[in-house]
Amino acid sequence: MKAFAKDFWWGASSSAFQIEGGWDADGKGMTVADYNSFQRSTIQADSKVASDFYHHVESDIALFKELGLKTYRFSISWARIIPDGDGEINQAGINFYNKVINELIKNDIIPFITLYHFDLPFALVDKYNGWQDRRCVDAFRRYAQICYKAFGDRVKHWQINNEQNLMIRVNERMNMYKVAPHDVEKVRAQMDYHMFVAHAMATNDCHELISDSKVGPAVSSTMTYPASNKPMDVWAAKMNDNFKTNYALEMYCFGDYPGYYKNYLNRCGIYPITQVEDAQILKQAKPDFIAVNYYRTLVASYLPEDENHPFGTKEKDIDFDLYGYFKIEKNPNLVASTYGAQIDPMGLRLVLNEYYRQYRLPLIITENGLGTPDTLTADNKVHDDYRIDYIKSHILACHDAIKDGVELFGYCPWSAIDLLSSHQGFKKRYGFVYVDRDDHALKTLNRIKKDSFYWYQQVIKDNGIEE
Numbered sequence: 001m002k003a004f005a006k007d008f009w010w011g012a013s014s015s016a017f018q019i020e021g022g023w024d025a026d027g028k029g030m031t032v033a034d035y036n037s038f039q040r041s042t043i044q045a046d047s048k049v050a051s052d053f054y055h056h057v058e059s060d061i062a063l064f065k066e067l068g069l070k071t072y073r074f075s076i077s078w079a080r081i082i083p084d085g086d087g088e089i090n091q092a093g094i095n096f097y098n099k100v101i102n103e104l105i106k107n108d109i110i111p112f113i114t115l116y117h118f119d120l121p122f123a124l125v126d127k128y129n130g131w132q133d134r135r136c137v138d139a140f141r142r143y144a145q146i147c148y149k150a151f152g153d154r155v156k157h158w159q160i161n162n163e164q165n166l167m168i169r170v171n172e173r174m175n176m177y178k179v180a181p182h183d184v185e186k187v188r189a190q191m192d193y194h195m196f197v198a199h200a201m202a203t204n205d206c207h208e209l210i211s212d213s214k215v216g217p218a219v220s221s222t223m224t225y226p227a228s229n230k231p232m233d234v235w236a237a238k239m240n241d242n243f244k245t246n247y248a249l250e251m252y253c254f255g256d257y258p259g260y261y262k263n264y265l266n267r268c269g270i271y272p273i274t275q276v277e278d279a280q281i282l283k284q285a286k287p288d289f290i291a292v293n294y295y296r297t298l299v300a301s302y303l304p305e306d307e308n309h310p311f312g313t314k315e316k317d318i319d320f321d322l323y324g325y326f327k328i329e330k331n332p333n334l335v336a337s338t339y340g341a342q343i344d345p346m347g348l349r350l351v352l353n354e355y356y357r358q359y360r361l362p363l364i365i366t367e368n369g370l371g372t373p374d375t376l377t378a379d380n381k382v383h384d385d386y387r388i389d390y391i392k393s394h395i396l397a398c399h400d401a402i403k404d405g406v407e408l409f410g411y412c413p414w415s416a417i418d419l420l421s422s423h424q425g426f427k428k429r430y431g432f433v434y435v436d437r438d439d440h441a442l443k444t445l446n447r448i449k450k451d452s453f454y455w456y457q458q459v460i461k462d463n464g465i466e467e
Contacts, residue, residue, distance in 0.1 A: 002399040003464035009110070009410030010460040011071035012064070012432065013366055015117035015162065017047045018419040020077065022054030026092035029083030031119035032130070036172050037420070044425030045439040051419045052445050057100055063433055063447060064416060065107040068460035072109050073366050073412045074100070075117035075162065078143050085121030086139035094150050101154050111154065112366075112412070114218065115144055115202065116161040118173050118422075125175040131191035134275075137198045144202040145209065152210035159218045159291055159366070160199045160206075165248040166220035168192045169317050185314070186270040193272035196251050200285035207286075217252040218291035218366050219245055223344075223351040224298045227329045232302035236326035240300040243322060246358075249290065253359050255282035268312040289409070290355055293367035294394075297334070297347035303327035338372045339428055345393040352401040352408060364410035368394050371421060371428040374450070382434045382450035391456065395465055413456075417447065432456055 017023075017033035024030070037046035053060055064072055078085065080093035104111045124130050124139060131137075144160070167173045168188060179187050199217065206215040222245040226237040239260070247261040256279075257265070265271040298319060303326055305311045311324040321327045334342040352363055370390040374382050391413055402408050418431035425439040434448040459465050 001462065001464050001466055002396060003462075004399065004402070005409075006463065007409075008463065009071045009364065009412070010456075010463075011069050011073055011110075011112070011410055011412035012067070012416035013073040013412045013414050014053070014416050014419055015075045015114070015119075016077035016080070017050070017117070017119045018421075019051045019053040019074075019415075019417070021047070021049040021052040023048045023050075025054060026080075026096065027083055027090040028077065028093060029079035029085070030122040031077065031079045032122055032125060032173065032175050033119040033422075035122050035125075035175075036422070040423075040425075043439075044423075044427070045420055045437070047420060049437075049442060049445075051417055051435045051437075053417075054096070056445075056447075057103055060417065060447065061100075061103045061107055061109070063449075064104075064109055067416075067432060067453060067457050069109050069416070070460070071112045071157075071410060071412065072104055072416065073112040073114065073159075075114035075119075076147060077119055078116060078140075079119065079121040079123075081146060082121065082139075082143055084123035085127070086124065086135070086142065089146060097151060101151055105154060110157065111151075112157045112159075113147070113151070113155050114159040114162050115147060116140070118162065118167055120175065122175075129179075129187075130175045131194045132187055134194060137194050137201070140198040141201045141205065145205055148206060148209040152206075152213065156210065156213050158206055158210075158213065158215045160202045160215065161195065162218050163220040163293055164192070164195050164199070164217070165245050166318065168195070169244075169320065171317065185268065185312075189265060189270045190272040193274065196248075197278050197281060199252065200255070200282045203285040203287065204281065214288040216287035216289040216291055216361070217249070218293060219248060221245060221292050221294045221351045221355070222298065223347040223354070224300050224326075225331065227299050227301035230302070233300070236302040237300045239322075240298060240326045240328070243325065249355070249359065251282065252285070252287055252290075253361070255279070255285065264312060287361060289362045289364060290359060291364050291366040292351065292355065293414075294348050294351060294365060295368065296341040297331070297344040297350075299329040299331045300326040301329055337370060339424065341371075343370075343390065343393075345397040348394050349397040349401045349404070352398070352406045353404050356401075356406040362407045362409050364408065364412065365398065366412045367414040368411070369414040369430045371424070371430045373427055374418075374429045374434060376434060376436070376448065380448055382448060384450045384452045387450070387452045388455045391452070392465055395459065396467060399464070
């Protein structure tokens, strides 16, 4: 038996726009995530109903209790609290999250809140083009303070935003709908910087406004293997990690961009506009932990610049290639999920070791899971042994990392129940609980416990798993 510490946080995760539904209920404003989902309404499910958690709070949390969750990591919708992003407070939104928090506490589940998970209020796009404008920083700080004051008496564990380092790579998530192509990277760098300043302000305010609070960033982790043992390929792999995750962790933990990133920004002429007072704000913000979202590893080879591709030229978005640095390759030694993510439990052990070695902060996994189609049988069962195998192998990797010396205090797989996938709707499922709907028919919305539900329930009861 691979046993964990007695106080280990076995949990599960979700996000507001992917699970709640009620997208305009009780005064909620539209978000960037809503807007993006509506662009795909004809081909997949959107956020209007999602998993309808908004109308299933008590019964869903009862399922979380039955599953045995010690913590539930979820996000608050900024536009449910402040519909236009920086105007009047919507008391109905405060009431809804009070209901969620109180129900979790009643069921002995620790509420663990993310303030911003890809869902900027769309009104701020119309006003400022969102994070491009410094006023969005002030709007976010105010929103965070409102949440701390409303919920901080009961909620002590906070994440400021989810996967800024991934979010910034996806133009639609950053509402870059009308930015001229030659301005995209400069705008991206400015938005990224403003989010870092907002993150620092909200970190400092959390420590000041909530006694005994713990706050930290959540990153989309990157572990990259070199395509060969050529020195430039090894360097390229390290730079891929640096450009996609490590630069952000250094900003969160040390309050400044690392040298390699400053060099890139300066050489490309896209260094963001800063304010003198930012330096102290960024340096003062000290996270209490790092939250890790882990799904796969990558492989990189060196990609030199050439006549047609000057230094810093990008190709693709999420797993972009960067001329002068790296090109992403396929790993022939790993199998992939239905949707292309290469499955690599060892990569999780490696990334946990790497982050703990660099930052010496406690770690928690806030996303890890297998997104794949599930089949509901005629007798209302879901036999998802493939998900069990995936999660089991990654829990074993967590245990190995702890034996290596990593201070890992929790594991919150994605996701608690089936929810809306940004680009695959309800075809791609992650949950321990099946939600009876598909992309174009709501059906019953009944909750059906999958085989993985009963397996994870036993893991939590045993505080570990048999190898």
